[in-house]
Amino acid sequence: MAYIDSTQKYQRMLSNYTRTGIEAKIPGTKQEGIARYRTMIYNVVNDSLSTAYPLAKKLLTKDEWDNMVQHYFSSHACVSPYLWKMPFEFFEFVKENESELLTKYPFLSDLLLYEWVEIEVFMMEDVEVSFSKIGSIASDALVLNPSCILQYFQYPVYSKVATEITSSNQAHYFMLTHRNPETNLVRFMEVAPMFARMIELLDERPFTIEELTNQFSTESKIEISQTIKTNIESFFKKCLTKEIILGFKN
Amino acid sequence: MVGIGFRKDFAKDFLSTTTLRPDFIEVAPENWIGIGGFWKKKLHEALEKYPLYTHGLSLSIGSPDELDFELLKGVKKFLTETGACVYSEHLSYSKCDNAHVYDLLPIPFTSDAVKHISKRIQTVQDFLERKIAIEIVSYYSPVAAEMSEIEFVNAILEEADCDLLLDVNNIYVNGFNHAYNPNTFIDALPLERVAYIHMAGHDQVSETLIIDTHGEAIIDPVYDLFEYTMNQLQRDVPVLLERDFNIPHLSELQHEMDRLKKIKVTSLTKEFHGIHR
Numbered sequence: 001m002a003y004i005d006s007t008q009k010y011q012r013m014l015s016n017y018t019r020t021g022i023e024a025k026i027p028g029t030k031q032e033g034i035a036r037y038r039t040m041i042y043n044v045v046n047d048s049l050s051t052a053y054p055l056a057k058k059l060l061t062k063d064e065w066d067n068m069v070q071h072y073f074s075s076h077a078c079v080s081p082y083l084w085k086m087p088f089e090f091f092e093f094v095k096e097n098e099s100e101l102l103t104k105y106p107f108l109s110d111l112l113l114y115e116w117v118e119i120e121v122f123m124m125e126d127v128e129v130s131f132s133k134i135g136s137i138a139s140d141a142l143v144l145n146p147s148c149i150l151q152y153f154q155y156p157v158y159s160k161v162a163t164e165i166t167s168s169n170q171a172h173y174f175m176l177t178h179r180n181p182e183t184n185l186v187r188f189m190e191v192a193p194m195f196a197r198m199i200e201l202l203d204e205r206p207f208t209i210e211e212l213t214n215q216f217s218t219e220s221k222i223e224i225s226q227t228i229k230t231n232i233e234s235f236f237k238k239c240l241t242k243e244i245i246l247g248f249k250n
Numbered sequence: 251m252v253g254i255g256f257r258k259d260f261a262k263d264f265l266s267t268t269t270l271r272p273d274f275i276e277v278a279p280e281n282w283i284g285i286g287g288f289w290k291k292k293l294h295e296a297l298e299k300y301p302l303y304t305h306g307l308s309l310s311i312g313s314p315d316e317l318d319f320e321l322l323k324g325v326k327k328f329l330t331e332t333g334a335c336v337y338s339e340h341l342s343y344s345k346c347d348n349a350h351v352y353d354l355l356p357i358p359f360t361s362d363a364v365k366h367i368s369k370r371i372q373t374v375q376d377f378l379e380r381k382i383a384i385e386i387v388s389y390y391s392p393v394a395a396e397m398s399e400i401e402f403v404n405a406i407l408e409e410a411d412c413d414l415l416l417d418v419n420n421i422y423v424n425g426f427n428h429a430y431n432p433n434t435f436i437d438a439l440p441l442e443r444v445a446y447i448h449m450a451g452h453d454q455v456s457e458t459l460i461i462d463t464h465g466e467a468i469i470d471p472v473y474d475l476f477e478y479t480m481n482q483l484q485r486d487v488p489v490l491l492e493r494d495f496n497i498p499h500l501s502e503l504q505h506e507m508d509r510l511k512k513i514k515v516t517s518l519t520k521e522f523h524g525i526h527r
């Protein structure tokens with residue numbers, strides 16, 4: 001579509017200025033008004049990120065936070081038309097582009113991700129699944145709550161205050177975040193790697209505990225003892241009461 | 251009809267009490283598309299009680315970028331699912347060089363912008379299979395203008411053949427910021443195209459600048475301009491009270507809506523008596 005260069009050019013200059021704060025000489029503008037756009041837009045973005053990432057903001061110094069937001073908004077083109085999703089782009093940006101901060105705070109990207117997952121699980125679309133509340137935990141196939149996310153972390157960002165996390169805490173952590181279908185509240189649960197794998201399988205389709213156990217045993221070449229089997233069953237019983245497992249497949 | 255912008259900030263209070271009694275509600279589709287859980291439930295509760303009007307945020311109709319058909323698809327689905335009466339968008343741009351800025355930037359008032367935008371509005375109307383209402387936005391600086399604001403607006407309305415969302419507060423704000431008479435501006439608009447009216451409060455930040463914050467109560471001169479508009483219109487057009495920030499007690503919002511309704515009824519009955527005399 002033909003669109004004369006000067007109109008486009010001035011539009012680009014203005015939007016670029018609101019993103020970077022670097023002044024541009026656009027003809028026929030009033031300085032006071034143009035400066036307002038920059039302030040308003042920066043505030044929208046900063047407010048949205050501050051609301052999404054209160055823990056990360058608290059961890060960083062004011063300068064570190066401000067510089068990070070400025071760096072992000074001026075050099076990253078926000079692709080989401082949905083403002084509530086924009087903070088996810090910030091997480092991805094920080095992970096790729098803030099090496100200095102990530103060296104100082106090695107767990108920063110985990111912390112951002114943890115905060116983002118809570119938003120995503122709270123907001124995510126409802127998915128209809130069919131299940132029955134009546135069944136046997138020992139023998140029926142289990143139906144996983146579709147409003148959940150299993151996430152891997154290197155740092156225990158969900159159980160420790162950020163300022164107390166050190167490199168000695170680095171390990172493999174799996175966290176299951178789910179939304180209660182009745183209350184719509186978001187809850188977190190740390191799960192052992194074995195259970196993480198089983199949840200992953202349940203995310204594909206319903207399985208019985210026996211099927212899950214056999215599959216895990218084959219994949220990991222680990223012999224599953226009677227004690228472990230009892231643990232598995234009590235884990236899924238707990239999942240059922242927490243509505244991480246919604247019920248049984250008929 | 252007088253409605254209210256349905257905000258998450260007061261959704262709970264609004265739905266569980268009868269303090270606020272609008273005739274309809276308005277939402278920005280972008281704030282509700284692709285959302286489930288708690289907020290979806292609240293939106294549905296609201297939709298059971300009130301007709302829905304919609305006011306888009308991110309379509310960026312005035313952008314040099316390509317139209318976002320993915321977004322439009324989502325909007326179309328949302329409009330169908332919710333049975334929305336009206337879809338409106340802003341005569342501005344909020345995305346450029348593929349970057350969203352999440353606010354409304356002023357378009358240069360040029361003839362090539364008129365051509366470009368009119369065509370886009372037509373494309374959007376064709377895609378959505380409905381007429382859309384375009385809102386004249388508040389702006390804080392002109393940008394390389396080749397024509398006056400009213401020439402620009404009227405040319406687009408004419409060429410795109412779309413409806414007009416007349417935000418009376420925006421006209422007041424622009425009149426103040428750019429030193430023109432808002433009444434004269436309203437007189438020069440094709441009032442037969444007005445499908446929807448917005449009313450809101452604003453914030454004067456300096457001697458020469460008012461910002462359209464939607465964070466304060468409507469001021470008297472804007473009520474006066476609304477009365478003037480209704481007198482000129484002589485038609486019952488749906489009116490929305492926009493309040494996005496600094497939300498007061500809901501009874502204060504109801505009070506503002508009552509006042510809008512009263513002005514509207516008085517303006518319309520005045521003419522009614524005139525005809526019968």
Ligand SMILES: [Fe+2]
Nearest residue numbers: 385417448492
């Ligand atoms: Fe408006």
